[in-house]
Amino acid sequence: MNNNYQILGVAENATADEIRSAYRAKAKEHHPDLHGGDPAAGDRFKRINAAHDVLSDPTKRAQYDASLRAARMREAVEKLRVALARTPVTPAFRQPAPAPPTPPRTSTSAGDVLFGLGLLSLATWGVGALAKGRSRYDPSVDRYRGPDGRFRSG
Incomplete structure (x- = not known):
């Protein structure tokens, strides 16, 4: 044309x-x-x-x-x-796309380190139990300690 x-x-x-x-x-x-x-x-x-x-x-x-x-x-x-x-359709076109990779973490906080070591949960539970006047379990001696830090019976 x-x-x-x-x-x-x-x-x-x-x-x-x-x-x-x-x-x-x-x-x-x-x-x-x-x-x-x-x-x-x-x-x-x-x-x-x-x-x-x-x-x-x-x-x-x-x-x-x-x-x-x-x-x-x-x-x-x-x-x-x-x-x-x-163009023939191949099975590769029918598969879902792979998930994108997660980005690497750039910084680590002190809470991440303590939680990674398992200390954060134990430390916060123990401090909270002492502050509220409740007993807490001491795994080193397999006994409970009272709010004053002494061992409790039973």
């Missing part, structure tokens, strides 16, 4: 002066009077006039450019659809 730019032989970003001079040259070259009544020359001349009518008016040119871009987009989508229809 020849578009209006190809008919006049100009680039799509051509200025109005370039379009006008290309139109005059093409019209002079393909004028039916110069070709002795050749019907093909008359058809070429009509296409050149129609292309100039569209490209010389800024509003018509903007509409034409938009329709040209839309046609190119439809062609690209159709080519992609055809290419995807020919």
